[in-house]
Amino acid sequence: METISLIVPCYNEQESIQLFFETVEKVFHQMNAETKQYQPDYLFINDGSSDDTIKIIRELHKAHPDNVHFISFSRNFGKEAAMAAGLRNAKGDYVALMDVDLQDPPELLPEMLHIINTEPYDCVGCIQTSRKQNPIRAFLSASFYKVIDSLSDVKIKPNVRDYRLMTRRYVQAVNELTEYNRFSKGIFSWVGFQTKYIKYQGRERAAGETHWSMFQLFEYSIEGIVDFSDAPLRIATFVGGFSCFLAMIGILIVVVRALFFGDAVAGWPSLVSIILLMGGIQLFCLGIVGKYIGKIYLEAKHRPQYIIEEQE
Numbered sequence: 019m020e021t022i023s024l025i026v027p028c029y030n031e032q033e034s035i036q037l038f039f040e041t042v043e044k045v046f047h048q049m050n051a052e053t054k055q056y057q058p059d060y061l062f063i064n065d066g067s068s069d070d071t072i073k074i075i076r077e078l079h080k081a082h083p084d085n086v087h088f089i090s091f092s093r094n095f096g097k098e099a100a101m102a103a104g105l106r107n108a109k110g111d112y113v114a115l116m117d118v119d120l121q122d123p124p125e126l127l128p129e130m131l132h133i134i135n136t137e138p139y140d141c142v143g144c145i146q147t148s149r150k151q152n153p154i155r156a157f158l159s160a161s162f163y164k165v166i167d168s169l170s171d172v173k174i175k176p177n178v179r180d181y182r183l184m185t186r187r188y189v190q191a192v193n194e195l196t197e198y199n200r201f202s203k204g205i206f207s208w209v210g211f212q213t214k215y216i217k218y219q220g221r222e223r224a225a226g227e228t229h230w231s232m233f234q235l236f237e238y239s240i241e242g243i244v245d246f247s248d249a250p251l252r253i254a255t256f257v258g259g260f261s262c263f264l265a266m267i268g269i270l271i272v273v274v275r276a277l278f279f280g281d282a283v284a285g286w287p288s289l290v291s292i293i294l295l296m297g298g299i300q301l302f303c304l305g306i307v308g309k310y311i312g313k314i315y316l317e318a319k320h321r322p323q324y325i326i327e328e329q330e
Contacts, residue, residue: 025104066094
Protein backbone atom coordinates (compact mmCIF):
# COMPACT_ATOMS: atom_id res chain seq x y z
CA MET A 19 0.00 0.00 0.00
CA GLU A 20 1.39 3.37 -1.03
CA THR A 21 1.15 6.42 1.22
CA ILE A 22 0.01 9.89 0.22
CA SER A 23 1.13 12.66 2.55
CA LEU A 24 -1.42 15.47 2.69
CA ILE A 25 0.18 18.75 3.78
CA VAL A 26 -2.49 21.03 5.21
CA PRO A 27 -1.44 24.53 6.41
CA CYS A 28 -3.84 25.91 9.03
CA TYR A 29 -4.19 29.39 10.45
CA ASN A 30 -7.29 30.02 12.58
CA GLU A 31 -9.25 27.27 10.81
CA GLN A 32 -11.12 25.69 13.71
CA GLU A 33 -14.38 25.54 11.71
CA SER A 34 -12.84 23.73 8.73
CA ILE A 35 -10.52 21.04 10.10
CA GLN A 36 -13.03 18.36 11.04
CA LEU A 37 -15.05 18.94 7.88
CA PHE A 38 -11.90 18.68 5.78
CA PHE A 39 -10.85 15.43 7.44
CA GLU A 40 -14.25 13.81 6.98
CA THR A 41 -14.45 14.89 3.32
CA VAL A 42 -10.99 13.54 2.46
CA GLU A 43 -11.67 10.29 4.32
CA LYS A 44 -14.74 9.73 2.13
CA VAL A 45 -12.67 10.33 -1.00
CA PHE A 46 -10.05 7.77 0.06
CA HIS A 47 -12.70 5.25 1.09
CA GLN A 48 -14.32 5.50 -2.33
CA MET A 49 -10.98 5.49 -4.15
CA ASN A 50 -9.73 2.39 -2.31
CA ALA A 51 -12.95 0.57 -3.07
CA GLU A 52 -12.46 1.08 -6.81
CA THR A 53 -8.68 0.99 -7.40
CA LYS A 54 -5.43 0.05 -5.68
CA GLN A 55 -5.07 0.86 -2.01
CA TYR A 56 -3.69 4.22 -0.88
CA GLN A 57 -3.08 5.25 2.72
CA PRO A 58 -3.58 8.95 3.59
CA ASP A 59 -1.03 10.49 5.92
CA TYR A 60 -2.31 13.84 7.19
CA LEU A 61 0.24 16.45 8.18
CA PHE A 62 -1.48 19.53 9.60
CA ILE A 63 0.71 22.62 10.03
CA ASN A 64 -0.58 24.95 12.73
CA ASP A 65 0.80 28.34 11.75
CA GLY A 66 0.53 30.06 15.12
CA SER A 67 -3.27 30.05 15.26
CA SER A 68 -4.97 32.05 18.01
CA ASP A 69 -8.22 30.04 18.07
CA ASP A 70 -8.84 26.34 18.84
CA THR A 71 -7.10 25.06 15.70
CA ILE A 72 -4.31 23.24 17.53
CA LYS A 73 -6.76 21.79 20.06
CA ILE A 74 -8.87 20.24 17.29
CA ILE A 75 -5.77 18.92 15.52
CA ARG A 76 -4.56 17.30 18.76
CA GLU A 77 -7.92 15.59 19.18
CA LEU A 78 -7.74 14.27 15.60
CA HIS A 79 -4.23 12.96 16.27
CA LYS A 80 -5.38 11.17 19.45
CA ALA A 81 -8.27 9.57 17.56
CA HIS A 82 -6.09 8.61 14.56
CA PRO A 83 -2.48 8.40 15.82
CA ASP A 84 -1.24 6.32 12.89
CA ASN A 85 -2.14 8.63 10.04
CA VAL A 86 -2.82 12.09 11.52
CA HIS A 87 0.26 14.10 12.46
CA PHE A 88 0.90 17.76 13.06
CA ILE A 89 3.51 20.46 13.41
CA SER A 90 2.75 23.54 15.49
CA PHE A 91 4.78 26.73 15.08
CA SER A 92 5.77 28.95 18.00
CA ARG A 93 4.08 31.88 16.23
CA ASN A 94 2.60 32.83 12.87
CA PHE A 95 5.35 32.49 10.23
CA GLY A 96 3.11 32.55 7.14
CA LYS A 97 1.80 30.03 4.65
CA GLU A 98 5.08 29.79 2.75
CA ALA A 99 6.87 28.66 5.91
CA ALA A 100 4.05 26.20 6.65
CA MET A 101 4.33 24.65 3.19
CA ALA A 102 8.12 24.42 3.50
CA ALA A 103 7.82 22.65 6.87
CA GLY A 104 5.27 20.24 5.44
CA LEU A 105 7.39 19.36 2.41
CA ARG A 106 10.45 18.74 4.58
CA ASN A 107 8.59 16.48 7.00
CA ALA A 108 6.29 14.58 4.62
CA LYS A 109 7.21 10.88 4.40
CA GLY A 110 4.72 9.57 1.84
CA ASP A 111 5.39 8.02 -1.56
CA TYR A 112 3.37 10.93 -2.96
CA VAL A 113 2.87 14.37 -1.46
CA ALA A 114 -0.14 16.64 -1.90
CA LEU A 115 -0.52 20.27 -0.85
CA MET A 116 -4.10 21.18 0.09
CA ASP A 117 -6.00 24.05 1.69
CA VAL A 118 -8.11 23.09 4.67
CA ASP A 119 -11.05 25.29 3.59
CA LEU A 120 -12.01 22.78 0.83
CA GLN A 121 -11.58 25.32 -1.95
CA ASP A 122 -9.23 22.66 -3.28
CA PRO A 123 -11.60 19.76 -4.16
CA PRO A 124 -10.33 16.50 -2.62
CA GLU A 125 -12.41 14.70 -5.29
CA LEU A 126 -9.64 15.54 -7.78
CA LEU A 127 -7.10 13.32 -5.99
CA PRO A 128 -8.05 10.09 -7.83
CA GLU A 129 -7.65 11.81 -11.20
CA MET A 130 -4.32 13.32 -10.14
CA LEU A 131 -3.07 9.93 -8.98
CA HIS A 132 -4.17 8.31 -12.21
CA ILE A 133 -2.24 10.90 -14.25
CA ILE A 134 0.97 10.49 -12.25
CA ASN A 135 0.78 6.70 -12.41
CA THR A 136 -0.07 6.37 -16.09
CA GLU A 137 1.63 9.38 -17.70
CA PRO A 138 5.22 10.73 -17.53
CA TYR A 139 4.53 13.47 -15.00
CA ASP A 140 6.13 14.17 -11.63
CA CYS A 141 3.58 16.78 -10.62
CA VAL A 142 -0.09 17.45 -11.25
CA GLY A 143 -1.20 20.98 -10.46
CA CYS A 144 -4.62 22.61 -10.44
CA ILE A 145 -5.90 25.76 -12.13
CA GLN A 146 -9.01 27.46 -10.84
CA THR A 147 -11.17 28.53 -13.77
CA SER A 148 -13.70 30.81 -12.11
CA ARG A 149 -15.00 31.90 -8.75
CA LYS A 150 -17.14 34.73 -7.48
CA GLN A 151 -14.78 37.36 -6.14
CA ASN A 152 -14.18 41.08 -5.96
CA PRO A 153 -13.73 42.43 -9.55
CA ILE A 154 -10.79 44.55 -8.42
CA ARG A 155 -9.10 41.52 -6.85
CA ALA A 156 -9.74 39.45 -9.99
CA PHE A 157 -8.25 42.20 -12.18
CA LEU A 158 -5.16 42.54 -9.96
CA SER A 159 -4.69 38.77 -9.93
CA ALA A 160 -4.82 38.57 -13.73
CA SER A 161 -2.45 41.54 -14.02
CA PHE A 162 0.03 39.95 -11.64
CA TYR A 163 0.34 36.79 -13.71
CA LYS A 164 0.82 38.82 -16.88
CA VAL A 165 3.52 40.94 -15.26
CA ILE A 166 5.49 38.08 -13.70
CA ASP A 167 5.19 36.03 -16.90
CA SER A 168 6.73 38.88 -18.91
CA LEU A 169 9.45 39.75 -16.38
CA SER A 170 10.58 36.34 -15.17
CA ASP A 171 12.29 33.43 -16.92
CA VAL A 172 10.13 31.14 -14.81
CA LYS A 173 6.69 30.75 -16.35
CA ILE A 174 3.74 30.49 -13.96
CA LYS A 175 0.32 29.42 -15.15
CA PRO A 176 -2.43 32.02 -14.49
CA ASN A 177 -4.75 31.16 -11.58
CA VAL A 178 -2.65 28.16 -10.58
CA ARG A 179 -3.32 26.98 -7.03
CA ASP A 180 -0.93 25.61 -4.42
CA TYR A 181 -3.02 22.42 -4.64
CA ARG A 182 -0.85 19.82 -6.34
CA LEU A 183 0.22 16.17 -6.15
CA MET A 184 3.96 15.44 -6.39
CA THR A 185 6.24 12.45 -6.64
CA ARG A 186 8.97 11.88 -4.09
CA ARG A 187 11.78 13.01 -6.41
CA TYR A 188 9.90 16.23 -7.21
CA VAL A 189 9.56 16.98 -3.48
CA GLN A 190 13.25 16.25 -2.91
CA ALA A 191 14.14 18.74 -5.65
CA VAL A 192 11.95 21.43 -4.06
CA ASN A 193 13.51 20.76 -0.64
CA GLU A 194 16.97 21.46 -2.05
CA LEU A 195 15.95 25.11 -2.42
CA THR A 196 16.57 26.43 1.08
CA GLU A 197 16.19 30.17 0.61
CA TYR A 198 14.53 32.18 3.38
CA ASN A 199 12.40 34.26 1.01
CA ARG A 200 10.06 31.78 -0.65
CA PHE A 201 7.50 32.09 -3.41
CA SER A 202 6.31 28.52 -3.86
CA LYS A 203 4.50 29.01 -7.16
CA GLY A 204 7.79 30.15 -8.67
CA ILE A 205 9.79 27.43 -6.91
CA PHE A 206 7.52 24.70 -8.25
CA SER A 207 8.06 26.00 -11.78
CA TRP A 208 11.80 26.60 -11.31
CA VAL A 209 12.66 22.99 -10.38
CA GLY A 210 11.32 21.82 -13.73
CA PHE A 211 10.14 18.23 -14.29
CA GLN A 212 7.05 17.37 -16.29
CA THR A 213 3.95 18.99 -14.82
CA LYS A 214 0.37 18.63 -15.97
CA TYR A 215 -2.36 21.07 -14.98
CA ILE A 216 -6.02 20.21 -14.62
CA LYS A 217 -8.79 22.77 -14.38
CA TYR A 218 -11.67 22.91 -11.95
CA GLN A 219 -14.55 25.22 -11.13
CA GLY A 220 -13.74 27.53 -8.25
CA ARG A 221 -15.45 26.98 -4.91
CA GLU A 222 -16.27 29.11 -1.93
CA ARG A 223 -14.80 28.30 1.47
CA ALA A 224 -16.55 25.46 3.26
CA ALA A 225 -16.31 27.35 6.56
CA GLY A 226 -14.62 30.33 8.14
CA GLU A 227 -13.32 33.46 6.44
CA THR A 228 -10.29 34.22 4.29
CA HIS A 229 -7.23 35.59 6.07
CA TRP A 230 -5.78 37.27 2.98
CA SER A 231 -6.47 40.98 2.65
CA MET A 232 -6.05 42.93 -0.58
CA PHE A 233 -2.85 44.51 0.75
CA GLN A 234 -1.38 41.14 1.74
CA LEU A 235 -2.08 39.73 -1.72
CA PHE A 236 -0.44 42.79 -3.31
CA GLU A 237 2.59 42.43 -1.03
CA TYR A 238 2.76 38.70 -1.86
CA SER A 239 2.75 39.49 -5.58
CA ILE A 240 5.62 41.95 -5.15
CA GLU A 241 7.55 39.26 -3.28
CA GLY A 242 7.02 36.86 -6.16
CA ILE A 243 8.25 39.33 -8.77
CA VAL A 244 11.34 40.29 -6.75
CA ASP A 245 12.18 36.65 -5.90
CA PHE A 246 12.17 35.47 -9.51
CA SER A 247 13.22 38.46 -11.59
CA ASP A 248 15.82 41.21 -11.61
CA ALA A 249 13.78 43.15 -14.17
CA PRO A 250 12.75 45.83 -11.60
CA LEU A 251 16.43 46.65 -11.14
CA ARG A 252 16.88 46.98 -14.88
CA ILE A 253 13.78 49.18 -15.05
CA ALA A 254 15.16 51.37 -12.26
CA THR A 255 18.45 51.69 -14.15
CA PHE A 256 16.65 52.66 -17.35
CA VAL A 257 14.39 55.17 -15.59
CA GLY A 258 17.35 56.71 -13.78
CA GLY A 259 19.44 56.94 -16.95
CA PHE A 260 16.58 58.44 -18.95
CA SER A 261 15.88 61.02 -16.23
CA CYS A 262 19.55 61.95 -16.15
CA PHE A 263 19.53 62.39 -19.94
CA LEU A 264 16.50 64.70 -19.76
CA ALA A 265 18.12 66.68 -16.94
CA MET A 266 21.29 67.24 -19.00
CA ILE A 267 19.21 68.46 -21.95
CA GLY A 268 17.38 70.84 -19.61
CA ILE A 269 20.65 72.20 -18.24
CA LEU A 270 21.99 72.71 -21.76
CA ILE A 271 18.87 74.66 -22.74
CA VAL A 272 19.16 76.90 -19.67
CA VAL A 273 22.86 77.63 -20.29
CA VAL A 274 22.35 78.37 -24.00
CA ARG A 275 19.38 80.61 -23.23
CA ALA A 276 21.37 82.54 -20.60
CA LEU A 277 24.39 83.01 -22.90
CA PHE A 278 22.54 84.14 -26.00
CA PHE A 279 19.46 85.86 -24.60
CA GLY A 280 20.71 86.99 -21.23
CA ASP A 281 17.36 86.70 -19.43
CA ALA A 282 16.54 84.67 -16.37
CA VAL A 283 14.58 81.49 -16.75
CA ALA A 284 10.96 82.10 -15.68
CA GLY A 285 8.56 79.63 -14.21
CA TRP A 286 9.38 78.78 -10.60
CA PRO A 287 6.24 76.60 -10.15
CA SER A 288 7.20 74.43 -13.10
CA LEU A 289 10.76 74.21 -11.80
CA VAL A 290 9.57 73.04 -8.39
CA SER A 291 7.29 70.48 -10.05
CA ILE A 292 10.21 69.10 -12.07
CA ILE A 293 12.37 68.89 -8.95
CA LEU A 294 9.63 66.99 -7.13
CA LEU A 295 9.21 64.67 -10.10
CA MET A 296 12.92 63.94 -10.26
CA GLY A 297 13.04 63.38 -6.52
CA GLY A 298 10.10 60.99 -6.75
CA ILE A 299 11.79 59.01 -9.53
CA GLN A 300 14.97 58.76 -7.48
CA LEU A 301 13.11 57.56 -4.40
CA PHE A 302 11.18 55.05 -6.52
CA CYS A 303 14.39 53.60 -7.94
CA LEU A 304 16.00 53.64 -4.50
CA GLY A 305 13.01 51.73 -3.14
CA ILE A 306 13.45 49.01 -5.75
CA VAL A 307 17.14 48.67 -4.90
CA GLY A 308 16.27 48.68 -1.20
CA LYS A 309 13.82 45.82 -1.71
CA TYR A 310 16.54 43.63 -3.17
CA ILE A 311 19.02 44.68 -0.46
CA GLY A 312 16.41 43.74 2.15
CA LYS A 313 16.12 40.29 0.58
CA ILE A 314 19.90 39.88 0.71
CA TYR A 315 19.89 41.04 4.36
CA LEU A 316 17.31 38.42 5.36
CA GLU A 317 19.14 35.65 3.50
CA ALA A 318 22.51 36.64 5.00
CA LYS A 319 21.25 36.34 8.59
CA HIS A 320 20.48 32.63 8.05
CA ARG A 321 17.51 32.66 10.40
CA PRO A 322 15.24 29.60 10.31
CA GLN A 323 12.05 29.98 8.29
CA TYR A 324 10.02 28.72 11.23
CA ILE A 325 10.36 27.45 14.80
CA ILE A 326 8.51 24.29 15.80
CA GLU A 327 6.89 24.40 19.23
CA GLU A 328 5.22 20.97 19.09
CA GLN A 329 5.34 18.05 16.69
CA GLU A 330 3.55 14.70 16.70
